[in-house]
Amino acid sequence: MRKAFFILLALIVVGALAFYLLTMPVTLPASALPDHAPDIANGKIMFIAGGCAECHAAPKGACDDLDIEDETVLTGGRCLKANVGTFHVPNISPDKATGIGRWTMLDFVNAMKRGVAPGGVHLYPAFPYTSYQRMTFEDLIDLKAYLDTLPAVSSTVPAHALRFPYNIRRGLGLFKRLYVDGKTFAPDPEASDAVNRGAYLVLGPSHCGECHSPRNALGGIIQSQAFAGAKSPDGKGTTPNITPSKDGIGDWTEEDIVYLLETGSTPDFDVIGETMVPVQENMAKLSGDDRSAIAAFLKTLPPRPDAVKKSDTANGDDAAQD
Structure with a gap:
């Protein structure tokens, strides 16, 4: 019995260590960013193409209201209801306390390409970084520059309300092993x-x-x-x-x-x-x-x-x- 206990304990330790290593956030280094002067006009095009306001602008009424007051006021607060629970869309205005005003350009790029927020926090793929990862660094830099021109608004959003095991954020590292590689879109040389x-x-x-x-x-x-x-x-x-x-x-x-x-x-x-x-x-x-x-x-x-x-x-x- 004693031997079986220690074998079981060893397996638990090995499993926990494997889970920890496999779910570690993978981020890009600062050297990955190109020397690019932000183009705010192009950043606005990326903002429109990405439909950022449809999720992050404050809804007129209830959190699941499709109508928005102002697409430049990105206070978050919308509810995205799914079979795993409810996602509460965050504030991405330049507010330094409740938005992304303190995020560096590298922080923003890592969120978009790797689904990782500052501090090594995994973001849920309700935020579609599985697609955003295909964007060029230049377009992401332009987008962040445009977002920084929008109103900074203080707005605290509730935490996601997800059922087990989806509320274990660390487990997203396993999802990313399969679906997130951070690679930029590669044009087809045979296509127009x-x-x-x-x-x-x-x-x-x-x-x-x-x-x-x-x-x-x-x-x-x-x-x-x-x-x-x-x-x-x-x-x-x-x-x-x-x-x-x-x-x-x-x-x-x-x-x-x-x-x-x-x-x-x-x-x-x-x-x-x-x-x-x-x-x-x-x-x-x-x-x-x-x-x-x-x-x-x-x-x-x-x-x-x-x-x-x-x-x-x-x-x-x-x-x-x-």
Whole structure:
């Protein structure tokens, strides 16, 4: 019995040590940052493409209200309800006490590319750094410079309310071992400049795949079904298939996609609704060239059947996501 106890104790110690080492935050050194003069105008474009305000600007009413008062007042406070609990979106205004005013450029880049906040704290991937990691260092520097020009507002946000074991933040280190490498988007030498620009926007700042792709039990995107639609994170309805298949946008032309991004209207004279509305409104603020680039890239995706079955409920949840 004594021998068995010590063997068990040794296994526990080894397991704890392995967990500690495997979940250690991985960050970039200061030497990784390029010598780049911030371009605030481009930072604003990245802010719009990334939909930062839709999550981080204060909602008009309740925390799950989609409407916002001012997209430049990034006090946080919105609730993101998921099957693992509720995420409370943080303040990212330049306030030094409750926002990110004390963050250095390296702190910001590590949050975006590695999902690590100052102090070595793992960030939850409800903040889509799994896509933001593909952004260039230059665009991230520009984005931080733009954020620093916005109003600094004091606003303390509640802690996330997640169920076990998702409330063990350290465990995110294991998730990152599988889904976070910090690599910047690499253009396809065989693709056109427009397609590469669209791919960069879709896969990076605009993080389209985060909502339009199904996930596995670990929360990672199932790449073989990427962009083929998914269950909504809050469990209400689905997000549509946006691959060029018969189940998706196979019948749409690039011009149809551009028109949707600009106006919110579909080729069959329907309109988008609910959570897609602010996304489309951001797309409308991008240049015509960027909208065309996004359309060109989407048409190059592998055609895939719907990854999830459409709900038969009559409450309109599915239509609201289209």
